[in-house]
Amino acid sequence: MLYQLYEAQRALLSPFAEFASASSKLYSHPLSPLTHTPLSQRVSAGLDLMHRLSKEYEKPQFDITSATVGGVDVAVQEQVALTKPFCRLLRFKRFTDNLPALTRMKDQATVLVVAPLSGHHSTLLRETVRSLLMDHKVYITDWTDARMVPLEEGPFHLNDYVGYVREFIRHIGPQVNVISVCQPTVPVLAAVSLMASSDDVMPRTMTMMGGPIDARRSPTAVNNLAMNKSFGWFERNVIYNVPVNYPGAGRRVYPGFLQHTGFVAMNPDRHLSSHYDYFLDLVRGDDESADAHRSFYDEYNAVLDMPAEYYLDTVKTVFQDFALVNGTWEVEGQFVRPQDITTPALLTIEGELDDISGAGQTRAAHELCTGIPKSRQFHYDVTGAGHYGIFSGRRWRENVYPQVRDFIASHQAPAPKRTARKASSARELATS
Template structure:
């Protein structure tokens, strides 16, 4: 019922949002007589803020059409490599008629980014993708808003997430370098562990950034909520059915608007201050700062619904049973054994000020991946970075990316990296067929 009430409120506010936008322009347009009335700038700024607070935010686009590679601007085309009910595997293919640059790009490492399925769209990693495209061939998972998936497509569990990741890795090939950001660190480690246990080629490198591998360490407010409430509490209080005005009508989901409420509730003072500063920027005519605010909140306010089965599975497996670190997690009847991974190099990254995944939670992957030689295990703490700072913004571009790039480059020619198979006893045995 709550979802239906939210949709009714959204429908009622939609005309008001458009009216506020039009009225704001009326008090701001140079040809409008209202622009020259007293307090016009403040009235326009207030109406613009009302518009942004009441409007609906659609899924943003990546809008990456070009990138600079070695001093040469090359075109980028977004392609759908695999289209599944709950996710699209996107490839950002680069084009140029510069033959030396084309040869260089073909020899660059391939990266598969596993984006979070945790409320925001994959476009939140736009900065991550744009940086990686300078030196890599890039794929990314683009998770589908569950309210857009018809019930006939069936449920989507955490086990299905793991299966999706495995399919994407196999599609890209054993030369792939996998980067998982936040939530997917756990299912990605499970997917690669199962591939290793089944003697399949595993990725050359695994980069895990700000994820809850072991959520018991330095628990944050997010962890405490998941650990202190019962599984039944989540099922009864945050799971609702999609209204009839969406293709996924009747599907059980954790609605995006509830997730967004939780995001804001974590730092209400910060968001209130940000919106007040936006109002002042509009009054002062500081277009650059106002545009920066719009870009951030256009992304931050665009949320998606998560499948109920996947969300509840994650709460139980990751935050309540700690099944991965306890060695009790089974995916489709097979035990997840990170110790079976022997040929992939591992890099974990944590932000000093991360309030989503606490200190030590991602680093715990090293204690699980005992089959990986110590000389191919690395950890990087990002000083002064919060959760988003490790994959977006200045710290990502100037510090974190350089570490990731160097790590990937250093393990492309390793004898063990990606080019050999794993086995249950931890020995690298038969040579695998490497894709181009």
């Protein structure tokens, strides 16, 4: 019922949002006589803010049409490499007729960015992709809003997410370097573990950024909510059916608007201050600051619904049972064993001020991946960075990306293969 009430509110506010937008322009357009009335700038700014607070935010586009490779601007085309019911594997294909740049691009490493399925669209990693395109061939997972997936496509569980990652790695091939940001660090580690146990294709490197590998460490407000409420509480209080006006009508989901409300509630003062600063920027005519605010909130306010099965599986597996670290996670009859991973290099990254994945949660991957030689394990703490700062913004560009770039570049030669004895031991452990 809550979802239906939300949709009714959205429908009621839609005309008001359009009215506020049109009225704001009447008080700011240079040809409008109202622009020259007293307090016109404040009236226009107030109406513009009302418009943004009441409008519906659609899925943004990546809008990446060019990249700089070795000082040369090259064209970028977004292509769909693989389509699944709940996800598209996108490739950002680069084109140029500059021979040195073309030669350089052919020799660059391939990266698969596994984006979070946690309420926001994969375009949240737009800046991550922009940076990576300077030195890599880039793929990314583009998760589908569950309300847009018809019921006949069936359910989507956390184990299905793991299966998707395995399929994407196989599709790209053994030269791939996997980067997981936030929530997908857990299913990515599971996917690679299962592939290692089965002597399947292995990525060259794994980069894990700000994820809840071991959510027991330095628990945040997000962790505490998941750990202090029962599984039944989540099923009763946050799962709703998609209304009839969407293709996925009747599908059980964790609505994006609930996730968005939770994120805002974590830092209400900061969001209130940001909107007030936006109002003042409009009054002062500071277009650059106002555009930066719009760009951030166009992304932040655009949310998607998650399949109920996947959301509830994540709560139970990651935040209540801690199945990955306890060795009890089973996928299609096979236990997830990170200790079977031996060939990929591992880099974990954490933000000093991360209030979503606490200190030590991502670093815990090193304690699980005991089969990877210490010489191929690395960790980087980002001083002064919050959760979003490790994959976007100035700290990402100046501090984190150079670390990721150099880590990937230094591990492009195939890792030494396991000896027959080691491989046999791994198989015995996997079946014990």
